[in-house]
Amino acid sequence: METHSGLRHTTTRIRHWFRDAVFTDRTASDYFAPFFQAIDPDWVPGGTVATLERIYTETADTKTFILRPENGWKGFQAGQHVSLSVQVNGRYLVRTFTIASTPHRFRTTGTLALTVKRNPDGRLSNYLHDEMRIGARVNISPSAGEFLLPADLEHTLLYLVAGSGITPAMSHIRQLVEEGFTMPVTVLYYARSKDEHIFLPELRAIAKASPRLRLLVANTREAGGRASLQGRICLSHMEKALENRKPTQIYICGPRGFEVNAKSMLESVDLNEIAITTESFGGLALPASNRENPSSHPLRLLNSSQILDASTGKTLLETAEQAGLNPPSGCRMGICHTCKCRKTEGRVRNLLTGEISDAGEDIIQLCISVPETEITLDL
Ligand code: FES
Incomplete structure (x- = not known):
């Protein structure tokens, strides 16, 4: 030993x-x-091996995992994420999670906190919730992401967040508290019911201690609890959030549909010209024609010499996984670049930008690429 x-x-x-x-x-x-x-x-x-030191239950379907990376992991900025990979039954499962703790905490304790909401269909989140034990070893990537606090703190900040979208905002807010923040910060925070707001006691305590933090809590489905607002993001919620405060930096984080609605609310109140930083999660929308009338193209895989049927109604990552392959992946939404792969020929559509690649060699992200023609991948 x-x-x-x-x-x-x-x-x-x-x-x-x-x-x-x-x-x-x-x-x-x-x-x-x-x-x-x-x-x-x-x-x-x-990656870097990290050991699980503690687990906290936040809500019925959300837990925080405290990890201690080995020496050599380079740290992070508030609001960034890491890809976490675990070997389960001989296969590596990889997903991207935002760090909820602060860089200062990492420097002083050597640990970071990942807050993970259980996704009923997510193999890794279910594994973390049900199987992970203290002392388990996982692997984390270097930190990445642009959901960062402004360099100067002469700002009025507005956070529009939903569900586990609170996680990167929480990292920001914890850092602001550590630094004794003086700027006005408003958080408009949505979850389905009163029991699903992660970090709510801590946020309420910060708001109680500092009038500079205005916390507005909304239940989107179930009335009751101590939520001050009811229903989905709307003009009357925005008016409350903006009362006597015009933001100079806006952050949006939540499911993709929430991001779309939040941006349209900002347009309605003429705030779409303000600096907006967004991070959203959930599946990317396929074009209607791909969804309703998918066709298929041959997908050649150079390393395994396989030829798969790649549907235009699925990403190349989904096609590879459904064929039993396990290409590296993380966020599955075009953020982390874990799934990048060399395409040697064929055209793909990028679901984030809508652009169609040229037919030659290129590095593509499998999770946001659907085939437009026959494709050959270095996979
Ligand atoms: S898995 Fe993160 S960019 Fe594809």
């Missing part, structure tokens, strides 16, 4: 060197990965 942990420690240092010095692309890291994984099965290329 002693020998194994010593070997693991040495291997950790070697692979950090390899990660920083050698692993400049996925091909190189894939080449060396089996060697390191034979010694430490929890490690994946480009």
Whole structure:
């Protein structure tokens, strides 16, 4: 046991060197990965092993996982996310989660908090909620994301958040509290019912201690509890949020439909010219023609020499997974770039931008790409 942990420690240092010095692309890291994984099965290329230290139950379907990454993980800025991967039954499951804690907390305790809402269809969130035990080892990517606080704090901030969209906002707010914030901050926070608002006691305590934080809590489905508002985002909610406060920086985070509604509300109150930072989650909308009349194209996979039937009604990631493959993926919405893959030929439509690629070689993100023609992938 002693020998194994010593070997693991040495291997950790070697692979950090390899990660920083050698692993400049996925091909190189894939080449060396089996060697390191034979010694430490929890490690994946480009990542850092982290140990689960504590679990907190936030709501009936949300838990916070406190992780301690190994030395060498470079930290994060408030509002960023990481891809977390776990080996389950011999397969790596990877998803992206936003960090709810603060950089200061990481610097002082060496830990970070990931708050994960259970997705009934999500294999990884169900695994984390039901199977993960203290001491378990997972793998996290370097932090990434642009949902960041403004560089200067001479702003009036407005957060429009729904469901687990509160998580990156919470990282911001906790950092602002640590720094003794002086700017006005308004949080308009939606969840379905009174029991589903994550972090609500902490937010109420901050608002009670500081009148600079205006907290407006809305139940979208069930009346009651201590929510001050009822129903989905609307003009009367916006008026309450904006009373005597004109924001100079707006953050929107929640399901994709919420983002669309929030932006249209901002347009209605002439705030669409203000700096808006958004982060949304949930499936990307396929064009109606792909949804209603999908066709299919051959998808050639160079590494496995397979030819799959790729429907225009599915992303290339979904097609590969349904064929039993396990390409790396994280956010599944075009944010983390974990699923990037080399296309050697064929045209794909990018679901985020609507653009159609040219037919030549290109790096694409499988989770937001649907085929327009026959495709060949370096997969
Ligand atoms: S899985 Fe994150 S960009 Fe595709």
